[in-house]
Amino acid sequence: MQENDPNIRWVDESPLSARERLYLPLFFEGLTTTLRHLGRSLAGKVVTVSYPDQEPKIDAPLIYRGVHRLNRDEQGRVKCVACFLCATACPAHCIDIVAAESPWPDREKYPESFTIDELRCIYCGMCEEACPVDAIELTSLYNLTGRSREEMIFDKEKLLSVYDQTKDKEPMRSQRQSTGSYAAEHNRK
Amino acid sequence: MPIVYIDDKEVHLQQHERLNGIQAAARAGVQIPYYCWHPGLSVVASCRMCLVECGKRDPQTGQISMLPKLVPACQTPATDGTVFLTNSDRVREARAMVEEDLLLRHPIDCPICDKAGECRLQDYHFLHGRGQRRADIKPFTSRKRSLGPTITLFVDRCIMCSRCVRFCREIAGTSELMVVNRGAHEEIDVFPGFPLSNKLAGNVVDLCPVGALADKDFLYRQRVWYLKSHPHVCAGCSTGCSIYVDQNQDRIWRLRPRENPHVNQWWMCDEGRYGWKYVHDPNRITAPCRRQEGQLKCIDWDTVWADLETQLPSVGGWTAVLSPFQTVEEAYLLAELVRSVDPDATIAVGPIPSQGRDERFPNGFTIRAEKCPNRIGVQTLAGQLQGELLSWEELKSRWKSQPPEGGLWIAGGYPASPWQSDDVEVARRARLLVVQELFPSALGAVADYRLPAAAFVEREGSYVNVHHRLQVFQWAIRPPRGVYHDGHIYWKLLGRPGLYRSAPVLQEVAERFLAFAAAKGEIPDVGVDLRIVQLAEPAETVMTSINSA
Numbered sequence A: 001m002q003e004n005d006p007n008i009r010w011v012d013e014s015p016l017s018a019r020e021r022l023y024l025p026l027f028f029e030g031l032t033t034t035l036r037h038l039g040r041s042l043a044g045k046v047v048t049v050s051y052p053d054q055e056p057k058i059d060a061p062l063i064y065r066g067v068h069r070l071n072r073d074e075q076g077r078v079k080c081v082a083c084f085l086c087a088t089a090c091p092a093h094c095i096d097i098v099a100a101e102s103p104w105p106d107r108e109k110y111p112e113s114f115t116i117d118e119l120r121c122i123y124c125g126m127c128e129e130a131c132p133v134d135a136i137e138l139t140s141l142y143n144l145t146g147r148s149r150e151e152m153i154f155d156k157e158k159l160l161s162v163y164d165q166t167k168d169k170e171p172m173r174s175q176r177q178s179t180g181s182y183a184a185e186h187n188r189k
Numbered sequence B: 001m002p003i004v005y006i007d008d009k010e011v012h013l014q015q016h017e018r019l020n021g022i023q024a025a026a027r028a029g030v031q032i033p034y035y036c037w038h039p040g041l042s043v044v045a046s047c048r049m050c051l052v053e054c055g056k057r058d059p060q061t062g063q064i065s066m067l068p069k070l071v072p073a074c075q076t077p078a079t080d081g082t083v084f085l086t087n088s089d090r091v092r093e094a095r096a097m098v099e100e101d102l103l104l105r106h107p108i109d110c111p112i113c114d115k116a117g118e119c120r121l122q123d124y125h126f127l128h129g130r131g132q133r134r135a136d137i138k139p140f141t142s143r144k145r146s147l148g149p150t151i152t153l154f155v156d157r158c159i160m161c162s163r164c165v166r167f168c169r170e171i172a173g174t175s176e177l178m179v180v181n182r183g184a185h186e187e188i189d190v191f192p193g194f195p196l197s198n199k200l201a202g203n204v205v206d207l208c209p210v211g212a213l214a215d216k217d218f219l220y221r222q223r224v225w226y227l228k229s230h231p232h233v234c235a236g237c238s239t240g241c242s243i244y245v246d247q248n249q250d251r252i253w254r255l256r257p258r259e260n261p262h263v264n265q266w267w268m269c270d271e272g273r274y275g276w277k278y279v280h281d282p283n284r285i286t287a288p289c290r291r292q293e294g295q296l297k298c299i300d301w302d303t304v305w306a307d308l309e310t311q312l313p314s315v316g317g318w319t320a321v322l323s324p325f326q327t328v329e330e331a332y333l334l335a336e337l338v339r340s341v342d343p344d345a346t347i348a349v350g351p352i353p354s355q356g357r358d359e360r361f362p363n364g365f366t367i368r369a370e371k372c373p374n375r376i377g378v379q380t381l382a383g384q385l386q387g388e389l390l391s392w393e394e395l396k397s398r399w400k401s402q403p404p405e406g407g408l409w410i411a412g413g414y415p416a417s418p419w420q421s422d423d424v425e426v427a428r429r430a431r432l433l434v435v436q437e438l439f440p441s442a443l444g445a446v447a448d449y450r451l452p453a454a455a456f457v458e459r460e461g462s463y464v465n466v467h468h469r470l471q472v473f474q475w476a477i478r479p480p481r482g483v484y485h486d487g488h489i490y491w492k493l494l495g496r497p498g499l500y501r502s503a504p505v506l507q508e509v510a511e512r513f514l515a516f517a518a519a520k521g522e523i524p525d526v527g528v529d530l531r532i533v534q535l536a537e538p539a540e541t542v543m544t545s546i547n548s549a
Ligand code: SF4
Pocket: B157, B158, B159, B160, B161, B162, B163, B164, B165, B188, B207, B208, B209, B210, B212, B213
């Protein structure tokens, strides 16, 4: 990307106003949120959820960052092209890919093995940002449990099965309206 | 002295230097982008990426007259008074146009292209290309075909710079590659039945500025940004090519030639390029062993240190057999070690592996029959220590007639066992036999102590090639768990303080032996010629120093 790229809009950080520099006004403004929640709970409208007795409601499943899934293309093959960009972007180094020549004539490279260490993952979502083909996504599955560390290392099959489980409720990014507008809409609510 | 003007800078050339515009600009710190030009190949000026404005300054009047058209810098000699403008609007526009044209037919499949990250097309696009693509061509998958046993061509990624074709004609002299079709349909190909299979074929992959030519051995394995490159020296033959070892997490993924005008220029042979596989062989010896009740039993290193410390002096009558795979420093420390327990210890040089005949290519690149990197180094050292050079054959015949009294330390480290049955028999006559080796062999099986050896990429020190050029290097990967490189072992047994580092040892060697005097001080990346000092010294001093050593 070049600095003079017309798609880049350069903005300057706005200077702090006198009120912001005084610090205390903003501090008390922040406190009001806490106080509002306190008032609500005292009034009997509890805001915390007693998980696991009670299932939390995920308001925005499409932008929630839970367990990963590997998407499939129209022919049911793994979409991933083994470019390693997610593994490169991953700050926790939890993605391990072994690439190989793909068995299909129309595709060049595919992941022979693709494993994510779900225990090591910090669920930052960098991998789905990095992916050039929308192959890896984070789902809204949050209650991830296992009996051993090995069980928590998800391989390609497991990640594909997560896709099969969630594909109806959570369509792929490329097949829905832009997440940006979704997030904006959600924020308005 | 000729003066060349690059933008607003002056470059002073040596009187008879013949540089082109790209090289002259590089002297001024200006990088002119280029694809088809390569310092080791003929100039075709076909890619037009290096176009610059050029003119001539009249020495009398100081007037500059510019050429009306842009000229390729790769083909324009930099002579006295030549003016190059490398960053004018016209030049920048020309570069952007070349980039745009190249990308019209390019698949832009960077995410799955192995070259991404070290691709000129990619780099130059960011530096000189347009921010946006004006043609509405979607990225596509490149066609590919195999050109030979080691090389795959991704047809659509090629930018037709013809470097690979020229390499096969001019350097390898085998001319397998050619350009077929014309215009926008031009493609690189081989003639049916004549695959690209010469012994230098791997170099075309390094030459290709884009991801068109791929090495089957490396294809899809790693992304290049994971690799760390270490300058090293190839141990495949006694040419001792300068190389880079590309490594990720102590696993080698590829070797690449490193430019060295005195040794290998820009090239290396495929034997060396793929000759590192044994380093990661699971059969490597990874633990020291001791003979107990006629059997080799693995022991830990603490036992080794304790045992050898008491046994080395008590056995006496030592002989050390240096290995041509050891670095000069390691060989020196081994000699020091045996001499420290037995001042009259014999120093010999182990077998020199050899295979076939020297192979010389048209441009002079030679693959040597001698398949070890440091024969000259250890032989010179042994000669200096001993006064005469004792080869393995001579040592053997000596021992056949008169069985040895004392201990024998054989520093092996051979990738393939060089030992014959009579070697084993003779060596076993020693009172204490210590063998270092990479893989279990018949000799190791009869040893009293069998210590694991390190592979060349795990060693640090210097190798002396067949032309007496000494090159230094550091270790590129750590040895497998349980293996120490020779330097560490000898350093520890000698009881020297701290950790083994090769540089001070080399200085010690250079101080002590005239034959290594050229290695004093900083050693440049291209190495030093050990004969320089020898030639400069009067013959008498050389003789006395050899005699006194
Ligand atoms: S294959 Fe590579 S080196 Fe050969 S012409 Fe094409 S771009 Fe140049």
